[in-house]
Amino acid sequence: MKLAIFDLDNTLIAGDSDHLWGAYLVERGIVDRSVYEAANDRFFRQYRDGTLDIDAYLRFALAPLADNDPEDLWRWRREFVARLIQPIVLPAARGLVEDHREQGHYTLILTATNRFVTEPIAGIFGVDALLATEPEWRDGRYTGAVTGRPTFREGKVDALMAWIEDRDVSLDDSVFYSDSHNDLPLLERVREPVAVDPDPQLREVADRRDWPVITLRQDDTDTHDQSFH
Numbered sequence: 001m002k003l004a005i006f007d008l009d010n011t012l013i014a015g016d017s018d019h020l021w022g023a024y025l026v027e028r029g030i031v032d033r034s035v036y037e038a039a040n041d042r043f044f045r046q047y048r049d050g051t052l053d054i055d056a057y058l059r060f061a062l063a064p065l066a067d068n069d070p071e072d073l074w075r076w077r078r079e080f081v082a083r084l085i086q087p088i089v090l091p092a093a094r095g096l097v098e099d100h101r102e103q104g105h106y107t108l109i110l111t112a113t114n115r116f117v118t119e120p121i122a123g124i125f126g127v128d129a130l131l132a133t134e135p136e137w138r139d140g141r142y143t144g145a146v147t148g149r150p151t152f153r154e155g156k157v158d159a160l161m162a163w164i165e166d167r168d169v170s171l172d173d174s175v176f177y178s179d180s181h182n183d184l185p186l187l188e189r190v191r192e193p194v195a196v197d198p199d200p201q202l203r204e205v206a207d208r209r210d211w212p213v214i215t216l217r218q219d220d221t222d223t224h225d226q227s228f229h
Contacts, residue, residue: 003169004100005160005186006127007178008111008118011091011196014217017085017121018061018113019044024080025064050181054112059144062135064228065116066144073116073142081120090125092216096177097125106169110160110176110186112152116142131159154185163167177214181205 007017022040025031039060046052065073100107107127111118113131122130133149149155164170166191175192176183181201187193195213206213 001168001173002100002105002173003108003164003171004097004118005108005110005174005176005190006093006097007058007176007180007183007196008109010108010115010179010199011177012090012097012125012216013085013121014088014090014182015084016044016047016113019118020084022061023082024076024084028076030076031064032066034214047182050201052152052182054150054155058114058146058150060132062114062146063143065135069070070141073169081124085121086124088218089121090218092161092218094125096216097127101126106167110151110156112150112156112182114170129163131156131163153182156183156186157189159184162189178202187211 006012014033022031022036026033026037026040043052043057043060047057097107106129107125108129108131109118109122109125109127109186110131112133114135115130116135118132119130131151133150133152136143136145148159151159159180160171171190174190175194176186176190177194177196178187179196179198179202181199184202184205187195187202193206193209193211195202195211197215197217198206198213203213205211
């Protein structure tokens, strides 16, 4: 069975859900704007530049999960998805996922963004599975720590290889869609790497290696910097 793998942020949606979630927390007054907003923006720039310390970022990003009651978190997440995610779901991206599904392919979203943020977004696309960074859950609450290795850069490759061990899928018949140079470790492993509205670094690599480059946008606007303020 063919495996169709999709990055999420700035690939299937026109923005970065992790950064948008942080901006939502600031806007709702759930975190201290004077401290959180600048750090959220700084980490986002580091991600784009390829200099992100993923462990430092996750200590920052997962702290609000540990600091708040789960019932409040679920309620805020519903509002966040309705207000900030639904409007940036790309219709062409939904069509691409559906096209793979109709061909009988196994569809998988593989994202560095944590499962708390991305699970309902994966549900919008109706994919068969989601692999994401896993926030630790213990005694009925999030702890602020991570379970296992973050699904970032080489971590995506490791998570995928562990996941396919007992499944009827293989990288020998796989396609991976991504916008980001941070995903080069996996793009270089799949049979069909596809650059989707790529950032400049990935565009350079895709052109040099003659990888397909596609757009899922309805216009020519560059949305890689899209966030919520």
